[in-house]
Amino acid sequence: MPNRILIVDDHPSFRATAKIMLLADGFEVVGEAEDGRSALEAVERLRPDLVLLDVQLPDMDGFTVVNELRRRDPYKPKIVLTSSHDESDFGPIVARCGVAAFVPKGELSGAALRAVLR
Amino acid sequence: MRRRTFAGVLGLGLLLTAGTLALLLASDHMEASAFAFAAQLLAAWSFILGGLFAWARRPDNRFGPLLTAVGLAVFVGALSASNESLPFTLGWTFGGIFIAVFIHALLAFPRGYLETRLVYAIVGIAYVELTLGALLISFFDDPDRSCTGCPENAFLIVDSPNAVAAINGVLIAVGIPALCASLYVFRRRWEAASVPLRRILLPVYLTASLTIVLLAVALAAGSFSTRAGDTIFWAVVVTFASVPVAFILGLLSGRLAREGVGQLILELGQTHAPGELREALARALGDPTLRLAYWIPETESFADLDGEPVELPQGRGEELATMVERDGHPVAALIHHRSLEEDPLLVEAVAAAAALALENERRLAALAKAQARIQALIDAFPDLIFRMDREGVYLEYKGKPEDLAVPPDQLIGAKAHDVLPREVADLLVGGIQRAIDTGEIVTGEYTLELDGKPRDFEARIVRSGDEAVLIGREFTDRNRAQAELESLHAELQQRHRDLEHERDFIRTVVDSTPSLLCLITPGGHIVRFNTSLERLSGRRENDITRGEAFWDVFIVPEAREHVRAAIEQVVAEGGRGEFEDTWITTDGERHRVTWSTTPLRDDRGDPRLLICGMDITDRKRHEDELRRSRARLVEASDVERRRLERNLHDGAQQRLVSLSLMLRLAQARTATEPEQAEQLLGQASDELAQALEELRELARGIHPAVLSDRGLSAALEALVSRTPLAVDLELLDDRLPEPVEAAAYYVVSEALANVAKYAEASSVAVSIASVNGHVVVEIADDGRGGADPAKGSGLRGLVDRVEALDGRLLVESPPGRGTRIRVEIPCE
Numbered sequence: 001m002p003n004r005i006l007i008v009d010d011h012p013s014f015r016a017t018a019k020i021m022l023l024a025d026g027f028e029v030v031g032e033a034e035d036g037r038s039a040l041e042a043v044e045r046l047r048p049d050l051v052l053l054d055v056q057l058p059d060m061d062g063f064t065v066v067n068e069l070r071r072r073d074p075y076k077p078k079i080v081l082t083s084s085h086d087e088s089d090f091g092p093i094v095a096r097c098g099v100a101a102f103v104p105k106g107e108l109s110g111a112a113l114r115a116v117l118r
Numbered sequence: 119m120r121r122r123t124f125a126g127v128l129g130l131g132l133l134l135t136a137g138t139l140a141l142l143l144a145s146d147h148m149e150a151s152a153f154a155f156a157a158q159l160l161a162a163w164s165f166i167l168g169g170l171f172a173w174a175r176r177p178d179n180r181f182g183p184l185l186t187a188v189g190l191a192v193f194v195g196a197l198s199a200s201n202e203s204l205p206f207t208l209g210w211t212f213g214g215i216f217i218a219v220f221i222h223a224l225l226a227f228p229r230g231y232l233e234t235r236l237v238y239a240i241v242g243i244a245y246v247e248l249t250l251g252a253l254l255i256s257f258f259d260d261p262d263r264s265c266t267g268c269p270e271n272a273f274l275i276v277d278s279p280n281a282v283a284a285i286n287g288v289l290i291a292v293g294i295p296a297l298c299a300s301l302y303v304f305r306r307r308w309e310a311a312s313v314p315l316r317r318i319l320l321p322v323y324l325t326a327s328l329t330i331v332l333l334a335v336a337l338a339a340g341s342f343s344t345r346a347g348d349t350i351f352w353a354v355v356v357t358f359a360s361v362p363v364a365f366i367l368g369l370l371s372g373r374l375a376r377e378g379v380g381q382l383i384l385e386l387g388q389t390h391a392p393g394e395l396r397e398a399l400a401r402a403l404g405d406p407t408l409r410l411a412y413w414i415p416e417t418e419s420f421a422d423l424d425g426e427p428v429e430l431p432q433g434r435g436e437e438l439a440t441m442v443e444r445d446g447h448p449v450a451a452l453i454h455h456r457s458l459e460e461d462p463l464l465v466e467a468v469a470a471a472a473a474l475a476l477e478n479e480r481r482l483a484a485l486a487k488a489q490a491r492i493q494a495l496i497d498a499f500p501d502l503i504f505r506m507d508r509e510g511v512y513l514e515y516k517g518k519p520e521d522l523a524v525p526p527d528q529l530i531g532a533k534a535h536d537v538l539p540r541e542v543a544d545l546l547v548g549g550i551q552r553a554i555d556t557g558e559i560v561t562g563e564y565t566l567e568l569d570g571k572p573r574d575f576e577a578r579i580v581r582s583g584d585e586a587v588l589i590g591r592e593f594t595d596r597n598r599a600q601a602e603l604e605s606l607h608a609e610l611q612q613r614h615r616d617l618e619h620e621r622d623f624i625r626t627v628v629d630s631t632p633s634l635l636c637l638i639t640p641g642g643h644i645v646r647f648n649t650s651l652e653r654l655s656g657r658r659e660n661d662i663t664r665g666e667a668f669w670d671v672f673i674v675p676e677a678r679e680h681v682r683a684a685i686e687q688v689v690a691e692g693g694r695g696e697f698e699d700t701w702i703t704t705d706g707e708r709h710r711v712t713w714s715t716t717p718l719r720d721d722r723g724d725p726r727l728l729i730c731g732m733d734i735t736d737r738k739r740h741e742d743e744l745r746r747s748r749a750r751l752v753e754a755s756d757v758e759r760r761r762l763e764r765n766l767h768d769g770a771q772q773r774l775v776s777l778s779l780m781l782r783l784a785q786a787r788t789a790t791e792p793e794q795a796e797q798l799l800g801q802a803s804d805e806l807a808q809a810l811e812e813l814r815e816l817a818r819g820i821h822p823a824v825l826s827d828r829g830l831s832a833a834l835e836a837l838v839s840r841t842p843l844a845v846d847l848e849l850l851d852d853r854l855p856e857p858v859e860a861a862a863y864y865v866v867s868e869a870l871a872n873v874a875k876y877a878e879a880s881s882v883a884v885s886i887a888s889v890n891g892h893v894v895v896e897i898a899d900d901g902r903g904g905a906d907p908a909k910g911s912g913l914r915g916l917v918d919r920v921e922a923l924d925g926r927l928l929v930e931s932p933p934g935r936g937t938r939i940r941v942e943i944p945c946e
Contacts, residue, residue: 011772013805017779024783056767084771105775109782 004030005113006048006077008039008065010058018052018108025110036060040068048077050117052108053099055083055090066097080116082108120177124170127186131166135159138196145199147267157352158192161359165189165220168362175369179230184223185362191216200269207272211256217333218244220358224326225300227365228318228457237303243296251289258282290338297334301327315457317404321364329357395475399452402468409453411439412480414487420451423479425487428453442469442476450476502575502590505582508554510534510547513585521592523566542566546577550586553579634701634711634731637720638668640689642682645726654733656704668729674702685715685727693717693727701731709735747918754915765816773809777802822863830859830886834866838884841870848885854893858943861919862886862895865927865941868912869897877901877937888945892925895941905931916941 005027009015012034019029030046033039036057043051051069055062062081069079078100087094087102094102101116142148142155166189173182194216197209221244225237232238253273260277261268304323311319336350400408411420411428420428430451431437438459439451452472458465496503502517512529519526524537534543542564549560560579565572573594580587628635629649636647643665647657655672657663663671669681677699688695698712713731720726784798817823825833831849838845853859866884873879879901887894907913907929920927925943 011768013776014772014779017776017783021779021783024786084767084775106778108779 003027004047004049006031006033006039006042006046006051008033008036008042008051008057008062009054009082010034010056011054014054014105021108022052022110022113025113027110027113034058036062036065036068039065040072043069043075043077044073047075050100050113051077051079052113053079053081055081055085063093063097066099070098078117080113120174124174127166127170127190130190131163134190134193134196135162138193138199141196141199144201146201147265147269148199157355157359158196161355162189162192164359164362165192168365171362171366176230179228181223181227181230184219184226184230185365188216188219188223189362191219203269203272206261206269207256210261210268210271211252211273212249214248214252218248220329220361221297221300224322224330224361225303227322228315234303236299240296240300240303243292247289247293251285255282255285255289258285294334294338297330300330311457315455318368318457321368322361325357325361325364329354329361332357395472395479399468399472402471403452403454403458403464405454405458407437407455410476410479411451411453412476412483413448413450414480414484416484421483421487423483423486425483425490440465440469442473444473444477449473449480499589500591502592504588504590505585506534506546506550506588507585508551510543510550512537517590521568521590523568538566546579546588549577549579550588553581553586554584557581632732634713634729634733636668636672636729636731638685638727638729640725640727642667642669642685644668644671645720651731654703654709655701672701674700674708688715689717689727698734701733709733710738711735747921750914750918751922754918762816762820765812765819769812769816770809773805773812777805777809780805821860825859825863826856829853830862833859833863834884834886837863837867837870841874843870843874843879844881845870846881846883848883848887850886850888850893852888854945857923858893858945861916861923861925861943862893862941864919865895865916865939866897868916869939872905872912873897873899873901873937876905877903879936889942891944891946892942893945895943896938898936898938900936902933903931903935903937904933905929905937 003026005022007015007018007022007029009018009032015032015034019032022029027050030048031042033042036059039051039053039057042048053062053065057065060068062083066079066081070076081094081097081099081102082105083089083102084105086104090102103112103116138158139155165185169182169185169187169189171182172179172185176182195209195213197205198213200206200209218241222232222241225241226232232241256271256273257275258278258281259271260274261271304327308316308319308323332350332354336354396408396410399410400406409422409428411422411430413419414421417427420430422428428451430439431453434456436456437453438456439453440458441448442450442452452465452469454465496516499516502521503515504512505514506512510533512532512534515522515526515529522529524532529537534546537543538546545562545564549562552558553560560577562577562579563574564577565574567573573592574597575590575592578589578591580589631648632650634648634651634654636651637645639645644663644667646659646664651672652658657671667682668685669678673681681697681699684695684697693715694717696712696714698710701709701711703709711731711733713729716728716730718726718728780798780802784795784802787795787798822833822836824836830853831851834847834849838847854862870882870884873882877899879899882897882899885894885896887896905913907917907927913927913929917927920941920943923943925941928940929937930940931937
């Protein structure tokens with residue numbers, strides 16, 4: 001069961017809370033990134049099983065990061081998009097971009113991620 | 119010379135006389151008859167002396183020499199007394215030659231030369247008969263038949279009485295008609311002659327005609343040339359010899375007429391009526407056809423007593439002019455018959471005697487001419503002319519009866535005061551006396567009522583000896599015409615002034631209107647343009663601009679072709695059109711102009727196109743500014759939304775997400791790790807408080823509730839209380855319209871935020887005041903200054919907000935001396 005996670009979010013408080021929660025639920029948090037560019041670099045370097053990717057990043061949005069990852073690297077980690085907005089706020093683009101799941105930040109938990117990865 | 123000729127002639131005559139006497143005395147066959155000799159001498163010398171007399175008197179006239187020749191020719195016949203054959207034969211044959219010369223002389227009388235062909239023929243026949251005819255007879259006539267003891271005929275060929283008779287018959291048949299013809303010539307000349315000429319012709323023609331008649335009879339008797347002692351021949355000789363005497367008698371009668379000059383002088387001494395002088399002179403000259411021509415010095419020509427011009431005769435006509443002079447100046451010309459040439463002394467005497475009288479009469483003629491001229495002038499005057507004496511009595515008048523105050527028959531002898539109104543009479547009589555006393559020309563004007571109509575006169579009074587001449591000229595019509603003219607003139611001037619006012623008005627309107635007006639020809643050439651266009655374009659309406667194409671002068675280069683085509687099309691379609699183009703000034707400045715064209719005609723009726731333009735550059739700028747301002751407001755609104763979304767997302771939302779996670783973590787650990795759970799709950803509570811604070815701040819940023827609930831003053835107090843600056847606040851008590859309060863609040867809020875961020879100020883003063891219907895908001899700090907409203911969207915957004923309310927925002931921010939923002943918003 002892959003459980004090595006990279007957390008990508010520009011809000012430090014969210015990253016901290018999410019790390020505590022995922023660690024508590026048995027995930028290994030291999031790294032954190034605060035924007036899209038550092039996220040791409042961290043994936044190449046850390047090879048996580050799962051990337052928890054915030055949609056709204058300061059330099060590029062989450063959908064762009066997904067496309068970049070698909071384009072430049074044969075390595076394909078599972079990606080879970082997250083946002084303080086609801087999935088319906090983004091429309092069909094979420095389904096089209098080919099990520100594993102969309103989990104609202106308020107509903108994030110280890111169980112929710114496992115259910116997606118299963 | 120002449121005297122020698124005369125002496126020679128006389129000598130020859132005496133010699134011939136002596137020779138004749140000698141021949142007669144020695145003659146065997148001719149008796150020395152004293153009677154015959156005396157007759158011959160009488161005839162010869164009568165002609166010689168008469169001829170010399172005529173010759174002396176008129177040397178250039180051949181009549182004198184011809185008469186003399188007749189006398190000398192008489193002696194040819196004396197040769198027949200010779201005892202020798204040849205002289206006898208010559209005398210016997212040619213003794214009648216003097217008759218031919220005689221006829222020649224008569225027919226040349228009185229002019230001295232032959233004139234017509236008939237006269238030439240007569241004279242020619244006479245010479246031929248008495249020379250060739252006589253010679254022919256001598257060939258056949260033997261003198262022995264009639265003369266005993268005569269010498270031989272030297273020319274005789276054969277004695278033939280029949281031949282002689284035949285030749286004589288021919289000579290008579292030709293000779294008698296020739297003689298009759300000469301009588302006819304005399305008669306014709308007599309009829310054509312003037313009276314003085316007839317006086318000369320009469321004795322000559324009488325004796326000559328008698329001689330010729332006798333000659334004809336003698337010829338008819340066939341007795342001349344052979345028989346000297348014949349009775350008829352002697353009668354011929356006597357009448358013949360009397361011809362020169364008759365000639366001299368004729369001249370003497372002229373000379374006697376000269377005695378009439380004495381009578382003339384006597385007559386001239388007496389005064390005589392015009393024209394009598396001519397009759398007296400005609401009598402004295404014996405020429406009733408005499409005419410007088412008087413010299414008029416002013417015109418340098420001759421005239422008669424009536425002033426009519428007279429041409430003097432020229433050339434060889436019947437009339438001749440003799441000039442009469444006095445003291446070397448011409449006085450008159452006597453135009454008389456040419457025959458008076460025969461007696462120049464008479465003419466001269468008459469002319470000299472009459473010079474004075476002629477001079478007087480000449481003056482009379484000149485006077486008559488001048489008087490006629492003056493009378494003509496007076497008659498031509500339309501004026502009334504009165505001759506009046508010192509007392510104002512009318513002596514004479516000239517003029518139309520209807521112009522007189524009384525009928526003409528009552529005027530002469532009447533006094534002015536009797537026929538004229540008193541004031542007019544006073545004026546005229548006073549003027550007459552003044553004119554007579556001073557010699558000045560006195561003028562005056564008066565009005566008379568004639569036939570019920572007032573008529574205006576101007577009087578000019580001139581002294582004439584001790585009387586006066588008054589010339590009255592009517593000027594009623596002139597006055598009326600003058601008044602009419604003046605009224606017309608005044609009307610014309612008024613119209614002119616009206617037109618000038620109208621023109622000034624139009625000019626003022628044209629020049630003061632902000633519209634750009636330009637008058638062009640249909641071809642696009644500038645005729646003129648108004649002051650507004652001058653100001654806009656920087657062009658002056660001079661000769662250079664005039665006549666240039668409108669588009670070349672006023673339109674930007676890239677649009678010229680388009681404008682030219684547009685005007686062309688407008689002209690073709692009737693002249694009206696509306697356009698918008700960019701016009702250009704001399705400085706290259708560009709103006710957006712909407713313009714229209716209107717067809718019209720100028721004051722000369724030429725077709726023109728009026729271009730009327732409106733500079734909309736400023737309007738366009740305002741429109742653009744408004745558009746940009748709206749765009750900025752929209753953009754500002756969008757930015758504000760994004761900021762809100764971001765702030766919500768990054769602030770309260772994140773805190774709530776974290777709070778949510780923390781609460782679920784705490785919940786999960788309540789049982790197993792209660793201490794950690796409690797710690798998590800504590801963190802969650804802090805998160806929640808911060809989220810609330812951020813939401814409150816956010817709400818205030820969107821629109822402070824206190825502003826709408828409690829007004830600008832309360833809102834500003836709240837704002838100032840949250841500001842870390844020392845703010846001196848001056849506020850209004852009254853509420854203002856909501857948009858004004860909002861604008862004022864955000865201006866202060868943004869200004870204070872800027873002061874806090876950039877100004878490094880120690881104090882800020884905020885004041886709200888109401889001035890002249892405007893709310894005036896001022897924020898002044900003591901910071902570093904140098905703020906630029908063009909930079910940064912904050913101030914720019916405030917400007918838009920203020921201008922949207924027709925207000926204005928001013929920023930004064932000199933570097934180092936603080937910043938003062940002043941906002942004025944109308945608020946009625």
